[in-house]
Amino acid sequence: MNYHLIDSYNLYLVTISVVIAILASYTVLKLAGRIAVAKGWLRRCWLVGGAVGMGSGIWSMHFIGMLAFKAPVPIDYDFVLVLISTLPAIFASGLVLFIVSNPTIGSLELIGGSLCMGGGITTTHYLGMAAMQTPAIMHYDLTLVLISVFIAFLVSSIALFLTFQLRSESIPKRRLKQVFAAIIMGFAIASMHYTGMLALSFQASSDVALSTFLLTTKDANLLATGVTIGTLIILGLALLTTLFDRQLSAKEESHQQLKTILEGIKVGVLVVGSDSKIYMSNQAVCDLLGKTEIELRNLWETFCQNYHIQELETFNLSKIQTLSKYDWALHEVFCAIVSSQTVDNAVMSLTRTELEKQNWLLVNIVPQLNSDSKIEKVVCTFSDITNLKHKEEALRASEAKNRVLAEVATAQAQELENTLNKLKLTQTQLIQQEKMSSLGQMVAGIAHEVNNPISVIYGNLTHAKKYTKDLVELLHIYQNEYPQGSPKIQAKLEEVEFDYIIEDLNKLFTSMKFGSDRMRKIVLSLRNFSRLDEATMKKVDIHEGLDNTLLLLAHRLKPEYNLPQIIIYKHYGELPRINCYAGQLNQVFKNILDNAIDALRDSFEFYDWTIAEKKYFAPDKNNFLNGYTEQLFNLPSIYIYTKLIDKSRIIIDIANNGPSIPESIRLRIFDPFFTTKPVGRGTGLGLSISYQIIHKHSGILECISQPGWGTKFRIELPII
Incomplete structure (x- = not known):
């Protein structure tokens, strides 16, 4: 009586067979790259070695897979047939490596190579199956056999394609892609084998011993271990050979490339x-x-x-x-x-x-x-560097010549620049002086024209007051002599408020006299200040010039919106009359006072005067504003101080308690056209012209400023 036997697999050996399939696939991918770049006899050696390594791996996978098969009957192998089964795998591997090592691969080569390799794998598998010797009867399922053949063909196509695509070393992440490809190919090869094994079944009679398979399984494990070690040695040697060969080839190629590059350069x-x-x-x-x-x-x-x-x-x-x-x-x-x-x-x-x-x-x-x-x-x-050396010598000679020319040109350019600056400054000063002269002439003319009617008014006020007094006395006599006047006269006296007119008339004449005196002083100040066109020096009173200038600037000292009145402190010493150009000195005073007023207005703008506690400076005998007796606190103030020194010189200090001037600005403050004011508020010529005017008088004009102590301009003039 025959009955169907139930088989099983040794999972340990199955795993080893799959790993060997993956290693064999990875070895093929590595060998393909070396064969593609090898030439001559070295190429043939790589083909033979690659065929043996790849064929051995395929055969080893199939043989270990058969050893993993556990049947309830003793199994023996015909080792002659087992060894013969390696030949189809080796031959197919060699043919495949030859195909993928070509520069290009077409559809016919892909199909032909797939059929050849698939046939080799199938032949190796079924020759190995035929080498199995057992007392049981082996049967094959034709459908599964055909499926295994198809899988072998499909596996071969995938292997050919991946091997050809990944053989170049210039592919990005090539090694990682080769590992993934080897895993895919390994599992594909294993699937073909175990599909073929699935097609096999056993039938045995009742007299077949079923317990001896334990011994055969132990022998199979030992045999599988030996085959695995041998296969790993072969595949390992193949991989090491490709690694060393690639390194040697890369080194030789690098050496040759470097040699080629060096031959092409002139160094x-x-x-x-x-x-x-x-x-x-x-x-x-x-x-x-x-x-x-x-x-x-x-x-x-x-x-x-x-x-x-x-x-x-x-x-x-x-x-x-x-x-x-x-x-x-x-x-x-x-x-x-x-x-x-x-x-x-x-x-x-x-x-x-x-x-x-x-x-x-x-x-x-x-x-x-x-x-x-x-x-x-x-x-x-x-x-x-011979040519460079010759050029260097020529350049050195040329540089020496150019250096001499450059020094001459620099000196000429500097001289020309100085001349142009002097001409520009002179032109500017002439224009400014012409403007001031024209302004002075106009002011003098206006002052003269205004002075005439004012003099008439001022001169007639005394007579008008006397005549009015006589008329009032006459009216009083009339009232005393005729106390009961006509009703018409009485009505008119009440209508015009005669008593109030008599009382207010003296106040009116006093106010008119004060106003005419004020107008005469202003006209006199204008005439004194406008003496800019005088060609000769005259002895003048410095204090009069300062007072005239302050009178003209009085409108700028008055309080404005959110800004208090600027306080003027004067400390005049006993000064003799100074021989000078009075109009020009008045211009200097005006320029300095204008700048002081601007600084105070800018500094105190938006300042909260209700909580003002800041002390701008409190001069005493120890500070740089030596000689001041007044103490200036938190109100905008200008202090004018004059003094006679050594009976040969006078000093005029004009100080303000506004912000100090940084040293970087003080060093340039007298330069022409230098200004820190916004566009439209200054030309940068005021202090420069003032400096020139004082220098023309053989005097000294300097700026003294310290943080927290305000700013002072000191004028020092000789007594001529």
């Missing part, structure tokens, strides 16, 4: 290894040194055989800078290379006898260190 390059052998040199170094490559190598070897350690110890790097003897200069360079000294831009002079001319080379020597900070090689470069 001479000499590379010496740590073993004192020339590692690399280009044609440029031979041309620059006047040697062939063989002569250069012979010269280097001769030097290395004859140099002395003591000579290197006493080697002076500065000798390279000024040598003219050719061989001796090269000898010094060789000493620097052997002693691994760094040379930066050393200029070496060479006399080439065959060319009958002197050349200059720029020498640089750089020792290259490895990862252990030990010298691996020394790179020496030679650059021809």
